[in-house]
Amino acid sequence: MRSDHPSAPLGLKIAAGAGLLFLHVPLLLIFVYAFTTEEKSYQWPPPGLTTQWFAVTWNRPDVWQALGLSVQVAAISTLIAIVLGTLCAAAISSTKFFGRETISLLVILPIALPGIITGIALRSAFSLAEIPFSMWTIILGHATFCVVVVYNNAVARFRRISGSLVEASMDLGADGFQTFRHVILPNIGTALVAGGMLAFALSFDEVIVTTFTAGQQQTLPIWMLEELVRPRQRPVTNVVAMIVVLVTLLPIFAAYYLTRDGDQIAGSGK
Amino acid sequence: MSTAAAVRGTPTGSAILPDRGGLSGALSDIFWRRPKLLLFLMLLPPVLWLGIVYLGSLFALLLQSFFSIDEFSGLINRQFTFKTYGELLLPSNLDIIVRTVVMAALVTIASAIVAFPIAYYAARYARGRWKALFYIGIMLPLWSSYLVKIYAWKLILAKEGILTWFFGKLHLLWLIDAWLSLPIVGGNSLSVSFTGTFIVFVYVWLPFMILPVQASLERVPTNLVEASSDLGATPGQTFRNVLFPLALPGIVAGSIFTFSLTLGDYIIPQIIGTSRLFIGQAVYAHQGTAGNIPLAAAFTVVPIVVMGFYLWGAKRMGAFDAL
Numbered sequence: 001m002r003s004d005h006p007s008a009p010l011g012l013k014i015a016a017g018a019g020l021l022f023l024h025v026p027l028l029l030i031f032v033y034a035f036t037t038e039e040k041s042y043q044w045p046p047p048g049l050t051t052q053w054f055a056v057t058w059n060r061p062d063v064w065q066a067l068g069l070s071v072q073v074a075a076i077s078t079l080i081a082i083v084l085g086t087l088c089a090a091a092i093s094s095t096k097f098f099g100r101e102t103i104s105l106l107v108i109l110p111i112a113l114p115g116i117i118t119g120i121a122l123r124s125a126f127s128l129a130e131i132p133f134s135m136w137t138i139i140l141g142h143a144t145f146c147v148v149v150v151y152n153n154a155v156a157r158f159r160r161i162s163g164s165l166v167e168a169s170m171d172l173g174a175d176g177f178q179t180f181r182h183v184i185l186p187n188i189g190t191a192l193v194a195g196g197m198l199a200f201a202l203s204f205d206e207v208i209v210t211t212f213t214a215g216q217q218q219t220l221p222i223w224m225l226e227e228l229v230r231p232r233q234r235p236v237t238n239v240v241a242m243i244v245v246l247v248t249l250l251p252i253f254a255a256y257y258l259t260r261d262g263d264q265i266a267g268s269g270k
Numbered sequence: 271m272s273t274a275a276a277v278r279g280t281p282t283g284s285a286i287l288p289d290r291g292g293l294s295g296a297l298s299d300i301f302w303r304r305p306k307l308l309l310f311l312m313l314l315p316p317v318l319w320l321g322i323v324y325l326g327s328l329f330a331l332l333l334q335s336f337f338s339i340d341e342f343s344g345l346i347n348r349q350f351t352f353k354t355y356g357e358l359l360l361p362s363n364l365d366i367i368v369r370t371v372v373m374a375a376l377v378t379i380a381s382a383i384v385a386f387p388i389a390y391y392a393a394r395y396a397r398g399r400w401k402a403l404f405y406i407g408i409m410l411p412l413w414s415s416y417l418v419k420i421y422a423w424k425l426i427l428a429k430e431g432i433l434t435w436f437f438g439k440l441h442l443l444w445l446i447d448a449w450l451s452l453p454i455v456g457g458n459s460l461s462v463s464f465t466g467t468f469i470v471f472v473y474v475w476l477p478f479m480i481l482p483v484q485a486s487l488e489r490v491p492t493n494l495v496e497a498s499s500d501l502g503a504t505p506g507q508t509f510r511n512v513l514f515p516l517a518l519p520g521i522v523a524g525s526i527f528t529f530s531l532t533l534g535d536y537i538i539p540q541i542i543g544t545s546r547l548f549i550g551q552a553v554y555a556h557q558g559t560a561g562n563i564p565l566a567a568a569f570t571v572v573p574i575v576v577m578g579f580y581l582w583g584a585k586r587m588g589a590f591d592a593l
Contacts, residue, residue, distance in 0.1 A: 008395040009505070015387030020404075022384065023411040023476060026422035029432065033425055042428040044435045080319075088316040091309055103313065106320050112526075113577065114534015116550045117331075117570045118324070120557055124334055124567070125327035144324050147316065175298035176308075198413070205415045208537065211554075224417045228424065228541050241418045252413045256406065 027245060034242040039235055053235040063240060066223040073135060073219060074203040077142035081199045082192055084143070085150030093158035110145040118145065119212030126213070133215025141213040142206060146199035153195030153259065157188045194258040197251035205248060220244065335567035346564060354564040358572070363552070367572055370549040373464075374532035377471040378479075378525045384472065385479040385524065386517070392480075393487035408484075412477035420541055423470045427461040427542060457544060467543035474538065475531050479524035486520025487513075522584045529580060533573040549573060 008016075034053065036046035057063055085107075092104055110118050122141050131137060161184070169179040207221035214222060220240070227237040301308040337346050338353045357363060392404040411419070426433050437443050450456040450463060457463030490513065498508040536550025547555070549569055556566035 008391055012387055012391055012395075016391035019384050019388040019476075020407050022473065023407070026419065026426060026473065027411065027414055029425055030418060030422050041430050042425045043430045044425075044432040084316040084319055087312045091312040095305065095309055097309060103317065106325070107316070110320070110324055112530065114530055114550070114573050116534045116536055116553055117328070117574065120553060120566060120570055121327035121331040122323075123557065124563055125330045128330055140323055144320065147320070170302075175295050176301050177294050177298055201413055205417070207417055208535075212557075221415070221417050224421070225537065228417065228421060237421070241415075241421050244415045244418050248413060248415055249410065252409055253406075256409065 030238070030241050030245055033238045036235070036238065042234070053239045057236050057239040057243075060236060062218070062223065063220075063236070066218045066220045069135065069217055070204055070220040073138050073142055074200045076139050077146050077203045078196050078199045080139070080143040081146035081150045082196050085147045085195065085199075086154050086188070086192060088147070089151050089154035089158055093155055107148050107151050111148045115145075115206075115208035116212075119209040122209070123212040133213065133217075135217060137213045137215075138210055138217065138219065141209045142203040145206075145209065146203055149199045149202055150192065150195035153191045153198070154188060156259075157191035161187050190258040194255040197255045197258075201248050201251045205244075331567050331570065334563050335571055337564045339562050339564055344561065354568045355571075357565055358568055363569075366547050366549060366552050369546065370533060371576065373468065373471065373548065374529045376468060377475065377532045378528045380468070380472045381476050381479040381528045382483070382521050382525065385476060385483050386521075389480050389484035389487055389517075389520075390513075393484050393490075394492070408477050408480050412481075416474065417537075419474050420470060420538055423466070423473065423542060424461060427459070427466050427469070429459045429461070431461075433460065461542050462544060464544060467539050470538050470542050471532050471535070475528040478527035478531070479521075482523035483517055483520040486517050486523070490516045519587060522587050526577075526580065526584055530573070530577050533576060 032046065033042075035049045035051065036043075037048035037050045038046055088103065088107055092100060118141065122137075122144075126133065126137055165183055165187070166179055169183045170176075174182065205221060207219075207225055210219055210222055211225070218226075224237065224240060224244070227233065231237065334346075335354060336350050336352070337348050338351050339345070340347050358367070388404075388408070392401070392408070396404045425431055428434075434443070434446065437446055446460070449465065450459070455463060455465045455468075457465075460466045460469075494512055494516075495508060498512045499505070503511065534550050536548065536554050539548045540551055549572060553566045553569045556562040556569065
């Protein structure tokens, strides 16, 4: 049994520990920089600590506007992705039909190909079709690659629901909609919520496709990108970065707790 | 409760139940008799969406790569030609392609080396609470904001940043200076060198490598490793002959992500790196200010083709079972 081997070789421990440190130290630094008094450079160690930048950021209308747009886009894209992803997962897992593999490939493609391809493809399609840029063009792009996240979660759950449950419900006289409402939905519910949260996090953070599908509108990542390319208000950027880390962590923890019984082993993060 | 209410009418003793009343009942009966219709209706919205929005756009993009731009007027000439693809072979453009592919390959190899110990420890030794901690420890960086991660490295690699401070404390600043004075990989400071670009790429894509490698290592039976050492293999031999071959599909699966993501990224080299372009930046520049959409489209075909070959090879190595 595995429990016969309680301890790992020292070299492995050090390598694994160093790897985890490499993954986490940069994120922790963000939290320190949010409190620095230094305005003009990225000086380390911080010359002093202050909380004044939180108040400054709070009073910035451009940050609030970007945040508002990001939340709207993420919410609508997530809703679309939940509907499309669940339908697709239900169809794929309930029956075997010709072209099944092709459809699952089609769902995965938007995230398997580099984002820049999705972005420029959408942009050139918008210009060919003469669709003006708006919030809806951003949503169109985001929903497309969010489908796969919901789909992955839903497919994993559908596989675990045994078909006999549905048959039993039908045998007991429930019609298709009642079976869906009272048998299938409670079973896939948590997977959908988890998938939806991850889709929300994905959309909230997306920048590559968005740069191509947004016109004048700024989502929060676009706002950050501007600051990264041409730093103007470093302290405000530090605070926004910290808040973004905190906001994206919540859905991840929640999604983890909702799906932790068994789905997670095979790397459900993609 | 609700299922009881669902039973309409009394048992008739016959196998054929009476029709259900109401619209939902009638619909439900139709779907039961004709499952193909239900399947069709379920697939219609997602396939329409992805087919029109995504495949349609991709197709439009491919089409434009066969157009060309008129050098004098700057207008797009909508005639079928391979001229734009020919431009890809110009030395300056070929340079961009080679640079990007080499970077993607190096990033993939480095990610695999850094990822393996983490994945192996998580798969074999971490139990109970530690297992959960490792899982969260990998998922958090994976899902944290992409831009914030890049921003964090901008803070770290800046000349006045923590890395210089740290090396200064260890009296090793000469090491950084020596590295930066090298040709190609060096530069004025780490944040404007290929070394910086490389480190950030590895950092940002590392979790995508860890997860599939861990998944493939979870499936390696422990007694296989034990048998190998019982038969007298050194740990190095066990790794080479037992663990590595069994983990390889996972590594290849992870490399699909690290490779593809590096090929298409244009934000990391723009923020941390030199002024020499990568494919993504070239695409962005050509479609933006230059307005040369045909050349931008032709550039995007490069990662598609490279990834096509890569996926084909990966499939032959059984990488898709490890996803």
